[in-house]
Amino acid sequence: MPPSIPHVAILMGTYNGEAYLSEQLDSIEGQQHAHWTLHVSDDSPLPGTRRLLEAYQRRWGEQRLKIYPGKQQGFAANFMSLVRNSAIQGDYYAFADQDDRWHPEKLTRAVERLAAYPPSQPQLYTARAQLVDEQGTPTGYSTLQARPPGFNNALVQNIASGNTMVFNQAARECLQRSPHGEDTGLHDWWCYLLISGCGGRVVYDSTPCIDYRQHASNLIGMQRGVKSLLTRFKHLWQGGHRMQIDRNLTALADHRDWLEPQHQASFDRYRRSRHGNPWQRLQGLMKARVYRQTWQGNLAMRVAALLNKG
Incomplete structure (x- = not known):
């Protein structure tokens, strides 16, 4: 070759x-x-x-x-x-x-x-x-x-x-x-x-x-439309999304020193944003400057922060 x-x-x-x-x-x-x-x-x-x-x-x-x-x-x-x-x-x-x-x-x-x-x-x-x-x-x-x-x-x-x-x-x-x-x-x-x-x-x-x-046996499918929104809301309300992010952050904390300096700052701000009262969580989320790809996703993220579900 x-x-x-x-x-x-x-x-x-x-x-x-x-x-x-x-x-x-x-x-x-x-x-x-x-x-x-x-x-x-x-x-x-x-x-x-x-x-x-x-x-x-x-x-x-x-x-x-x-x-x-x-x-x-x-x-x-x-x-x-x-x-x-x-x-x-x-x-x-x-x-x-x-x-x-x-x-x-x-x-x-x-x-x-x-x-x-x-x-x-x-x-x-x-x-x-x-x-x-x-x-x-x-x-x-x-x-x-x-x-x-x-x-x-x-x-x-x-x-x-x-x-x-x-x-x-x-x-x-x-x-x-x-x-x-x-x-x-x-x-x-x-x-x-x-x-x-x-x-x-x-x-x-x-x-x-x-x-x-897309089929019934998919471990993780890509649903769309109203069914997707309902599934995601249920997942959010039951705490599944928060638990997944908890797993990600726990693992990433072991490698904080691997992160670029600006990413260390974002990581620290985002972790802090997941604690405190609803206003503190929402304010912390804004300071962390994290983002999702759509306005609907960003709105859901802010609502989840207020409800302590994100």
Whole structure:
């Protein structure tokens, strides 16, 4: 392989995924950027997924597709085990879900965008997705992010969907140095939070790069419309969003000294804003200058602060 062409290590977690896995594997095989190796951590208790992977491995060769036993500790641990596996090497690393379909130019777009910046700086690429139903029929698009990605956004919202993520070696080393990611529950939010906080560059691509399949078995779906608002309000009222942010902040506190000075200040102000009376919480939130991507999201964040639910 010519050394000038970046090699991408694709990191896929699987769990009883044989229903849609062939479509995803075929879409990876069809990438315009052909210099990749697929590494799969399989958590499946049933043999169907492993048999399917082994069939592709026989066709592609063991140097093209490598299979590892999963940790049996949930999807975040499954993906993070691949990030931590020192036997896996590449210039860039791409997360892949088992039931999506990649557009042919997905890796090309990500590598070209990231290659424009110094490799010594941690870099994270994320993109918009086209939504499809169980049969693969397009149903719409994920939300177009209007504001730039960054740490002050990552503190309160995850816009970096793991199934679109590509990151460089410097970002991977940052993730490897931390013992966290599995314990936060959402590995992609942790990647966005830690990499942006440590002075990394986050690149958002408004052009959809994958077909994100929505079905009943999705661990985390992307609901839209009134149903989405009701689900999010219920999650907020029951305290789920607050608990998730608590997990993120607890993990990040171990690495406060890794953060850029301005991000340390934002982190400290935001943590303080989660205590005190309603007015103190709201005032502290404004001083922290954290933001969500939409006015509705920012309004909900302020209401949650008043109610001590955010």
